Amino acid sequence: MGFADLLRDAFLPERGAEADRLPRRLLQEISQMPRLTGILPYLAWQEDARIFALDQGGFGEREEHAIGFCIETLPQTGANDEMEKVLASLFVSCPPGTGIQASLYGSPHILPTLKNQANLLPASEFDDGEDGIQRRHSNIFRLLARRRIDHYMKGTSESIFGHQTYLLRDFRSVISVTLPLDPELPADVDEALRIRESIHATLKSAHLPGHDWGPDDLLNFVADFFDHSRLFSGSTVTPIGWNADQPLRKQISNLEIASRVGDGDIRFRKAGGDESVLQLFSVRQYPRYFRLSGMNYLIGDPYQLALAMPCPFIITMGAVALEYESARTRAQMKAARATQSAGSYLAHFQPDLQERKRDWDMVLKTFDSGRTVVGMYHQVCLVSRVEDASRSEHSVRAVWRARGFDLTKDFYLQHQALTATLPMTLSPSLQNDLRQFGRINTKTADNAVMTSPLIAEWKGTQTPVMTLFGRRGQIIGFDLFDNTGGCRWRPFTGDTRRHCGNQVC
Numbered sequence: 001m002g003f004a005d006l007l008r009d010a011f012l013p014e015r016g017a018e019a020d021r022l023p024r025r026l027l028q029e030i031s032q033m034p035r036l037t038g039i040l041p042y043l044a045w046q047e048d049a050r051i052f053a054l055d056q057g058g059f060g061e062r063e064e065h066a067i068g069f070c071i072e073t074l075p076q077t078g079a080n081d082e083m084e085k086v087l088a089s090l091f092v093s094c095p096p097g098t099g100i101q102a103s104l105y106g107s108p109h110i111l112p113t114l115k116n117q118a119n120l121l122p123a124s125e126f127d128d129g130e131d132g133i134q135r136r137h138s139n140i141f142r143l144l145a146r147r148r149i150d151h152y153m154k155g156t157s158e159s160i161f162g163h164q165t166y167l168l169r170d171f172r173s174v175i176s177v178t179l180p181l182d183p184e185l186p187a188d189v190d191e192a193l194r195i196r197e198s199i200h201a202t203l204k205s206a207h208l209p210g211h212d213w214g215p216d217d218l219l220n221f222v223a224d225f226f227d228h229s230r231l232f233s234g235s236t237v238t239p240i241g242w243n244a245d246q247p248l249r250k251q252i253s254n255l256e257i258a259s260r261v262g263d264g265d266i267r268f269r270k271a272g273g274d275e276s277v278l279q280l281f282s283v284r285q286y287p288r289y290f291r292l293s294g295m296n297y298l299i300g301d302p303y304q305l306a307l308a309m310p311c312p313f314i315i316t317m318g319a320v321a322l323e324y325e326s327a328r329t330r331a332q333m334k335a336a337r338a339t340q341s342a343g344s345y346l347a348h349f350q351p352d353l354q355e356r357k358r359d360w361d362m363v364l365k366t367f368d369s370g371r372t373v374v375g376m377y378h379q380v381c382l383v384s385r386v387e388d389a390s391r392s393e394h395s396v397r398a399v400w401r402a403r404g405f406d407l408t409k410d411f412y413l414q415h416q417a418l419t420a421t422l423p424m425t426l427s428p429s430l431q432n433d434l435r436q437f438g439r440i441n442t443k444t445a446d447n448a449v450m451t452s453p454l455i456a457e458w459k460g461t462q463t464p465v466m467t468l469f470g471r472r473g474q475i476i477g478f479d480l481f482d483n484t485g486g487c488r489w490r491p492f493t494g495d496t497r498r499h500c501g502n503q504v505c
Contacts (some may be wrong), residue, residue, distance in 0.1 A: 041054040042054065043249070045242065052248075064428065066178050074173065076208060079295075088445050090199060091319060097431070099431060100175070100177055103176070110152065121141050156168050166308065170475055177196070179191075216241065219240040231383055264279070281407040285406035294403060295453055307402055308472070310384070320376075363444060373444050376451075377420065380421075
């Protein structure tokens with residue numbers, strides 16, 4: 001032992017631990033390790049044009065940029081033929097290489113609606129005492145409101161019914177578009193704005209009006225999947241404010257959260273908290289026939305509580321717009337090959353060859369009718385506690401299997417699957433990565449529309465005088481006087497008598 005070691009042991013004995021003897025080179029490498037949010041393409045927000053600037057994120061070998069925007073709509077409660085036909089035009093108006101994602105998030109954040117209901121009550125009450133002096137006393141209605149809020153918030157993380165799964169949630173539908181355009185070129189920005197207005201018009205025609213996201217909306221939506229304490233804490237969630245001086249992806253998570261990638265999941269732990277699990281699934285096989293109205297059952301069966309989603313989840317349909325002529329040429333070659341195989345001697349022993357021929361004939365009919373094909377995938381993401389991970393997996397498989405979908409768990413591809421699940425991530429770099437792993441299937445635009453997660457439960461009216469809950473746990477605010485086509489007078493608000501000016505009133 002040298003003289004320096006003797007002095008250190010004599011005066012600084014606590015510095016002799018193993019952690020202090022790590023090589024400096026290793027410490028530098030640890031500090032330079034990328035965070036999990038580095039896989040996301042969120043780069044910046046352009047305030048003047050109100051669009052997002054995206055890059056390749058953790059995918060792609062060279063730096064490239066894209067333009068993105070998100071539109072949040074109210075989920076519909078059903079669908080008809082007209083709605084399906086209108087939504088099919090979403091894939092025609094976009095340039096080739098555009099990534100369109102439709103996401104449905106079963107969020108546990110029901111507190112804003114409960115707060116709005118509690119704020120309708122008067123803050124305090126006064127009465128006259130025996131001496132004629134007004135005294136303030138506690139409001140029993142606000143006390144009941146606080147206890148009701150506490151009870152409902154417990155129902156967001158654990159079932160209200162002891163023998164069945166029934167969680168309270170708020171369904172949010174988001175349509176995000178990623179355009180292969182340069183955010184630095186004014187002509188490309190103008191083209192992106194034109195496409196956004198066209199998509200707004202299409203959604204409005206399909207009875208899906210929506211509003212554009214800003215940076216705060218994106219950060220607070222995506223942060224739920226990296227900071228799971230926002231989902232299971234049961235308390236008020238501190239909103240994330242946008243900082244223009246940092247890339248957007250660096251503002252989603254914080255250094256208190258540690259992630260660990262396993263074989264089939266990603267585990268998160270926040271300092272001082274419990275460990276949670278994020279599981280990802282993709283669709284391996286689709287049903288033979290399916291309509292858009294059937295997506296109502298993929299969030300849980302409305303009549304069987306046994307087929308319910310037992311944790312927060314997000315369902316994403318991703319579609320890549322293909323170049324029309326090249327896609328048609330490829331479809332003709334595939335159809336010719338399928339026709340040849342179906343007429344061969346082996347077709348007697350392989351019945352699936354006839355089905356393959358019918359599929360490609362249907363694709364050719366799609367082109368003849370003026371529609372196109374897309375590259376499509378589906379992702380399902382579950383966020384649960386460790387002890388509930390296995391039950392959540394079995395439940396989501398049962399829900400989707402009941403409707404003819406076969407789910408497969410994404411082993412060793414969690415980073416790619418998580419990125420493909422979140423909104424506005426289908427950049428050209430991720431598209432190439434998904435194709436290399438064979439995770440994008442060629443489908444018609446009608447197939448993409450029919451399997452878009454746009455159907456959920458009714459959210460009620462604007463004023464939550466009463467709070468009800470749907471069969472799948474959707475919080476419903478209801479006011480009998482929320483009539484947008486007639487009188488708007490609400491006698492329960494405590495205001496003076498006001499009406500809409502209609503002579504009938």
